[in-house]
Amino acid sequence: xxxxxxxxxxxxxxxxxxxxxxxxxxxxxxxxxxxxxxxxxxxxxxxxxxxxxxxxxxxxxxxxxxxxxxxxxxxxxxxxxxxxxxxxxxxxxxxxxxxxxxxxxxxxxxxxxxxxxxxxxxxxxxxxxxxxxxxxxxxxxxxxxxxxxxxxxxxxxxxxxxxxxxxxxxxxxxxxxxxxxxxxxxxxxxxxxxxxxxxxxxxxxxxxxxxxxxxxxxxxxxxxxxxxxxxxxxxxxxxxxxxxxxxxxxxxxxxxxxxxxxxxxxxxxxxxxxxxxxxxxxxxxxxxxxxxxxxxxxxxxxxxxxxxxxxxxxxxxxx
Amino acid sequence: xxxxxxxxxxxxxxxxxxxxxxxxxxxxxxxxxxxxxxxxxxxxxxxxxxxxxxxxxxxxxxxxxxxxxxxxxxxxxxxxxxxxxxxxxxxxxxxxxxxxxxxxxxxxxxxxxxxxxxxxxxxxxxxxxxxxxxxxxxxxxxxxxxxxxxxxxxxxxxxxxxxxxxxxxxxxxxxxxxxxxxxxxxxxxxxxxxxxxxxxxxxxxxxxxxxxxxxxxxxxxxxxxxxxxxxxxxxxxxxxxxxxxxxxxxx
Numbered sequence: 001x002x003x004x005x006x007x008x009x010x011x012x013x014x015x016x017x018x019x020x021x022x023x024x025x026x027x028x029x030x031x032x033x034x035x036x037x038x039x040x041x042x043x044x045x046x047x048x049x050x051x052x053x054x055x056x057x058x059x060x061x062x063x064x065x066x067x068x069x070x071x072x073x074x075x076x077x078x079x080x081x082x083x084x085x086x087x088x089x090x091x092x093x094x095x096x097x098x099x100x101x102x103x104x105x106x107x108x109x110x111x112x113x114x115x116x117x118x119x120x121x122x123x124x125x126x127x128x129x130x131x132x133x134x135x136x137x138x139x140x141x142x143x144x145x146x147x148x149x150x151x152x153x154x155x156x157x158x159x160x161x162x163x164x165x166x167x168x169x170x171x172x173x174x175x176x177x178x179x180x181x182x183x184x185x186x187x188x189x190x191x192x193x194x195x196x197x198x199x200x201x202x203x204x205x206x207x208x209x210x211x212x213x214x215x216x217x218x219x220x221x222x223x224x225x226x227x228x229x230x231x232x233x234x235x236x237x238x239x240x241x242x243x244x245x246x247x248x249x250x251x252x253x254x255x256x257x258x259x260x261x262x263x264x265x266x267x268x269x270x271x272x273x274x275x276x277x278x279x280x281x282x283x284x285x286x287x288x289x290x291x292x293x294x295x296x297x298x299x300x301x302x303x304x305x306x307x308x309x310x311x312x313x314x315x316x317x318x319x
Numbered sequence: 320x321x322x323x324x325x326x327x328x329x330x331x332x333x334x335x336x337x338x339x340x341x342x343x344x345x346x347x348x349x350x351x352x353x354x355x356x357x358x359x360x361x362x363x364x365x366x367x368x369x370x371x372x373x374x375x376x377x378x379x380x381x382x383x384x385x386x387x388x389x390x391x392x393x394x395x396x397x398x399x400x401x402x403x404x405x406x407x408x409x410x411x412x413x414x415x416x417x418x419x420x421x422x423x424x425x426x427x428x429x430x431x432x433x434x435x436x437x438x439x440x441x442x443x444x445x446x447x448x449x450x451x452x453x454x455x456x457x458x459x460x461x462x463x464x465x466x467x468x469x470x471x472x473x474x475x476x477x478x479x480x481x482x483x484x485x486x487x488x489x490x491x492x493x494x495x496x497x498x499x500x501x502x503x504x505x506x507x508x509x510x511x512x513x514x515x516x517x518x519x520x521x522x523x524x525x526x527x528x529x530x531x532x533x534x535x536x537x538x539x540x541x542x543x544x545x546x547x548x549x550x551x552x553x554x555x556x557x558x559x560x561x562x563x564x565x566x567x568x569x570x
Contacts, residue, residue, distance in 0.1 A: 051414075054414070054417075054418040055417060055418055055567075056414050056417045056418060056567065057567050058567040058568050075420075075422075076420045076421070076422060077420070079418060079419060079420040079421075080420040082418060083418075084414065084418035086411055086414045088410075088411045090410075090411055090412040090413070090414050090415035091412065092331065092412060094331065094334045094335065095331070095334070099330075103323075103327050104415070104419075106320075106323040106327075107320075107323065107324075107415070107416065107419040107420075107421060108419055108420060109320070109420060151415065
């Protein structure tokens, strides 16, 4: 059954394109005020999942609830609480921003009296106030993306779905769009798909990773950061001791030489020898000049997760 | 909601030069036909004056004019219906409609009515031409109305086919060519059905989109002709809705 606290709920959703299985038993849930990052390599099924949530595609099997309403049984009621920005913003280039947003308010059945304020609010939130009279086709990519987002939030939906909202933008525009998403989170639940990992760290509360149509990770950002915890130290010592001496430090599992006077110490996750090392180095005068905890980058975690799950790689897919 | 979509379609159509050029070309070509009609009538006039129960200007000018208009529409309709759905699909703007709280029926009917409204403007402009004859003569308004109704129904049927073909493809050009093909096919389908004596086969004759039009042009208001067009339009609209719905299911 649909859970009242979850604004978006997908249960055991399958989607086939012919014989290709694009989504395989995917369940997603997003709570109120939560930003979910949907991650995955290209072709993993992110966009398919988003199209299903937005009602653009019907799932082959499974159920979707938006705001507690079954999307397949009552599509119109469910879609009223939904804003969707596809990977390519659905813009009519020959219309001006104002005309376009006006049409969107009508499509979303906003009463005529409230249309003007809805447009003004959406424009203000997305920084479009200055360009209202300009033709969409003449706007830069970043502004077009903002119009796309304005379109998705104009009817103040409970759920906003953004498919790769920052793709193709320059770093400055990306930062602006991320700031906008952070601002939106206070009033909307957001699903965001991306393959830009820092973006996930910057704006999401929770992460689900899809790989080859299957959900391989569902974790909070804190949980993801735990996975990225340090398990090695990079140590620079001017007067290097022997490998044996380093290995005897408590917690150290292995030592490898990186250069003439720097070493990488691998240690057991539960025991970080950094403090002990600094003490020893001072006492025995090793000349410690560098001590860097090495963190796994999100990229590495991502690659690990999407590669290590053996169930999704059958022979056919690997070949 | 249907009206909102229809108004949007109509508006967008006038934002593109295509709609304006269709209107302009239509005015030039049909004005020329109209002048030819008047010219012929002038040449025939001395003989007509001596005939009893001679055909009037409605038979000799208005009916041929609207008959020629149908040929123009055969070319013009596919050009304007081709992009209705296929271009939205290609530009991925269709998802705006699909994720909005709007049903497929509303989308298809909205688009159909939007283009129909445009062509009704065009038909009205054609219809204005014969009215200029009132300055020097009288026209048979019953016949004139039946003929205008015929053009309107014929045009709407063309558009229904165009909408359906546009739902089938991503390429507007393919939609245009196939719409034109189907319309021309229905135009000439009764040619094959004619036997030696010139009698038409019942089925092919009934299917022919032009035959029902010709009787309306003659001023014969036969409800079976009107029903034919309404059925024709309904069929293609329902097919379009089904096709658009199927889009979500399989690709």
